Amino acid sequence: MKAAIIATTLLALAAPLAAAVNPKTYGPVAAFKDSWISVAPIESAKTHGSEPVLKASTEKFALLGFTLPSEATQAPNRLLSCELTLPPFNTPVPPLNITLQVAVANTWDEATVNGDNRPGLLGDEFTFYVEDTKQPIKIDATEQCKIAAGKGTGFSLFVGSPKAPYEFKSRETGMGATLVATVSSWA
Secondary structure (H helix, E strand, O other), rough: HHHHHHHHHHHHHHHHHHHHEEEEEEEEOOOEEEEEEOOOOOOOOOOOOOEEEEOOOOOOEEEEEEEHHHHHHHOOOHEEEEEEOOOOOOOOOOEEEEEEEEEEEOOOOOOOOOOOOOOEEEEEEEEEEEEEOOEEEEOOOOOOOOHHHHHOOEEEEEOOOOOOOOEEOHHHOOOHHHHHHHHEEOO
């Protein structure tokens, strides 16, 4: 009898704790804005937000904008994981390295952003090795999401390529980049 009471008491205490830390996954959520920008002097004032292709090279950077779950922006320590998926590249040059870096702000407008008015960079650059550019590319962007959530903003990310230029589909094609975020859910 005592064992049954103890077991029932433990279950009653454990149930709220299990519900409190139960993870909740959001996504995949498509980028709600994207563009590519050039930092080359003769192209830096041009806008590319409505184009079906995003470009990246040493002077061109894709810029992706996502909304993070409010649980993550209100309490960044609740963000458990963030996975970025880039569509297969239009111009595959496998293998290659791509770089990711968080933008300081998510307030840019895809219709007007260019190399001259782009948001600044935040945190360190992260390099990701890609072997097969013909498949969707899944990248663990947890640290980048945490940096953005710590600022209480959405998530904007620069994507570049230090060695070989590449292109991939923008959101205008319906096959753009997506993000999956998992946060701890407190009851």
